[in-house]
């Protein structure tokens with residue numbers, strides 16, 4: 001799985017020091033900038049060569065028919081695909097009549113740097129044109145965290161040894177041609193000419209384009225404006241066409257002289273607002289960007305990130321590669337959700353078209369745990385977005401003959417978009433994942449207004465779904481049959497433990513919330529009988545167990561299925577979903593991703609330590625990690641059952657998913673769940689953090705190569721810092737005033753932390769570890785301690 005390192009190790013930067021055309025598409029994802037509202041891939045300024053051009057707006061999508069050879073009742077008819085919108089990144093340069101194109105002439109040096117503290121992507125290039133003219137180009141770009149509709153670019157060109165005539169063409173381009181896609185189902189469908197022109201406005205230094213989609217009926221506007229500084233005489237003109245707008249700057253430079261252009265761009269979009277309203281909105285965004293200017297935007301970006309890192313940074317001593325990767329992961333996590341503001345977080349954020357830009361349980365289960373403790377308002381916003389789609393989820397439940405709300409397995413706007421129901425509609429656990437995110441958010445923030453406005457209804461409607469989906473057998477046991485758990489290689493099963501335990505928690509949480517808010521609950525039509533039926537079902541949820549083997553069954557009957565022949569599965573046959581029929585995967589003991597192991601993390605209270613150790617060893621040896629969502633959770637459970645070196649290995653895999661392109665599909669966008677998952681692996685894994693039942697607890701222990709770990713959490717308005725070394729832990733509160741106190745558990749022992757002074761506690765000796773886990777043949781993670 002290991003590949004040549006594309007980016008040198010550096011604690012706060014991702015640098016590319018040479019341009020490798022084969023790695024371009026990966027770098028475009030790695031260098032993508034986003035604020036959760038707008039996303040731009042790290043394409044070269046001049047647009048070509050490219051791997052995959054991309055500019056995305058959160059929830060801007062087109063509909064497309066979902067083709068079925070044999071359709072069935074309740075199959076979604078229409079899919080949603082994120083649109084590659086009007087490109088504002090393009091800045092083409094002509095040097096004495098020759099286009100600046102790195103494939104021609106001589107590229108003397110190339111360096112791009114993603115600065116995680118500045119929130120900018122910088123590029124410095126020295127190029128000699130085919131006719132011998134040397135130039136130095138420096139560009140910097142940002143997608144503003146503080147002005148969410150604004151993207152800004154700085155473009156500087158210097159003539160090196162001789163005078164040069166420069167023409168810079170800065171553009172907005174709609175309906176760019178995209179490269180064809182592969183047969184991999186995880187890759188997005190390509191839409192041909194998705195945008196219809198509505199309006200064009202040209203002014204001397206910029207202008208705007210308005211377009212709309214044909215079927216989804218969404219309108220977008222993109223505007224640009226340029227601030228030009230050139231020595232001596234220069235000309236600025238703008239011309240347009242319905243699908244493009246071009247501002248041209250022409251000038252002559254003497255050696256050592258520079259042309260400096262700042263391009264400010266703004267986006268606006270809506271399903272409701274009129275053309276003048278959207279047009280005026282981008283005009284206003286540009287006016288606001290102009291007010292701050294380039295320097296002001298750069299400064300505000302850094303201030304925003306300083307504040308973020310101050311309470312979210314995770315320090316890892318002893319493994320610099322993981323240190324860099326974890327910060328990179330946190331940066332992309334922030335980018336995916338910072339300003340999404342009641343819109344979803346896609347599984348690739350806004351960094352690429354993979355999975356058509358859909359959101360999955362990735363958001364609630366992998367991104368929100370980290371966001372809740374670092375950027376809680378962004379976590380709340382994702383749940384508010386879910387809440388805004390409740391009517392669609394109720395409708396879906398009705399279509400399926402169920403009560404309550406059936407949230408979609410994958411979507412952009414809220415309708416189910418999965419055309420493959422065994423790994424789509426059957427993934428009902430998404431409802432419980434949303435409920436768990438509500439529970440976690442309320443518990444971590446104490447935001448009871450949120451619970452009243454949003455949380456309660458989400459809990460109630462998801463609980464109703466479970467009650468109608470499951471049934472009591474003649475012994476009173478509650479079963480949930482015919483569902484798919486997280487492991488998509490085992491589909492449409494009875495009593496998937498993860499689903500059952502999450503549903504159980506969902507049902508109890510709904511009944512408890514109803515008790516806290518009786519009036520509101522009545523308004524939602526909940527009476528005592530209904531909430532009692534939730535408690536009944538929850539109390540009698542069936543948990544399948546194999547007595548002979550002494551392990552839980554991921555779902556009823558799982559442990560009696562035929563074993564997968566790992567010895568005869570060649571490395572190139574992974575991911576198995578691209579090389580074996582589902583029917584074969586479904587009837588054998590092969591696990592795509594943490595499922596029962598995930599249940600042991602999120603519902604740790606339902607298993608004894610011995611059960612956890614035995615289950616972990618059993619399932620680790622059958623889990624192939626064909627999903628990037630797996631390694632981080634395996635890290636958490638490996639740490640809990642005492643396999644710290646293995647936890648470190650899995651942490652490395654989660655964190656390096658995109659920097660090392662471990663799944664060889666980073667080109668389609670970064671794996672946001674895995675990147676946020678590296679926070680989970682460190683904080684919940686090595687830090688042993690759990691937050692069940694309103695109780696914060698830690699059980700830190702470090703693997704041999706990591707000699708110190710430090711992280712912070714926001715908990716009910718307090719900032720807790722946890723510093724871990726090989727033998728002790730320091731807990732301190734960083735705000736909250738003299739009376740602030742936080743009760744937590746340290747390795748099971750109650751401790752109160754106040755602001756008076758940090759509390760230093762020893763790490764107790766580790767209990768004996770359980771059976772040694774082995775991974776399927778050829779699937780062991782890279783060993784972090786030895787680097788093999």
Ligand code: BGC
Pocket residue numbers: 347355360361362486488592593626627628629673
């Ligand atoms: C995984 C799902 C995940 C989806 C999007 C699939 O391969 O099995 O669990 O939600 O990818 O990341």
